[in-house]
Amino acid sequence: MAQIRDWRWWVFVACLMGGFSGMLAAGYFLGQWGMSVERADWAAERASYLRSVPVARAEERAACMREYTAQIDGLKATAAARDALDRQTAADVADMKSLMKTTNDLAAYTLRFLGDRARVNDAQSAAMLKQAREAAAAATAAQKTTVQVEQKVNVAAVKADEAASTAKAVDKKLDTATHPPLPAKPWAGSYR
Known part of the structure; x- marks a missing residue:
């Protein structure tokens, strides 16, 4: 290559290098400006x-809180329902015990009544x-006349009639005897 001795070539090369440097500087500064804009957007x-974040939290x-409150309320409602069921069960057991006592009393009275009637019979x-x-x-012992026997038989029949009427009167009194009041609640078998 031949040596360049003309000063215009030096100016041309200097301009070319200056233009290239200016383009590099402009690219660098434009890139920095773009990065600063992106950084500002990213920061915003x-x-x-x-x-x-605090709003979402x-x-x-x-x-x-709403979900757990609903779960706690559901558990409280379940516990309240269980308590009500336990109270109802306890009341039912108490009612059944009173009905059993009433049934036992009625059976004892019936047995006493039947025993008294059997004794009378x-x-x-x-x-x-x-x-x-x-x-x-x-x-047989007297072997007396028929009239005397008939008189004794009549007397015995009268006594037998009196005893029968007495027994009927006692039986009627037992039938019309005042029974103790029946329980206010029905029997356990028909209890609903």
Whole structure:
């Protein structure tokens, strides 16, 4: 290559180098300016995100509080329902015990009534049997005239009638005896 001796070439090369340097400087400064704009946008976006974090946390906390409050209220309602069911069960058991006591009292009264009636029937049968034996013994022992036997039989029949009427009167008194008042609640078998 030949040596460049003309000063115009030096100016041209200097201008070329200056233009190239200017382009590099302009690119660098434009890049820095663009980066500063992006940094400013990023900072603004970050600031907006940072501002929205407490709001989002508060909303999330409120949602969690609502959910847990609803769960606690549900548990309280369940516990209240369980308590009400336990109280109802205890009341039902108490009612059943009172009904059982009333049923036992009624059964005891019925058994006493039937026992008294059986005793009266036994006494009536024993009296009639005793009178029949006495009449038979009188008839066989006396061996008297028919009139005397008939008189004794009539007397025995009158006594037997009196005993029967007495037994019927006692039986009627037992039938019409005042029963204790029945319980206010129905029997346990028909209890609803």
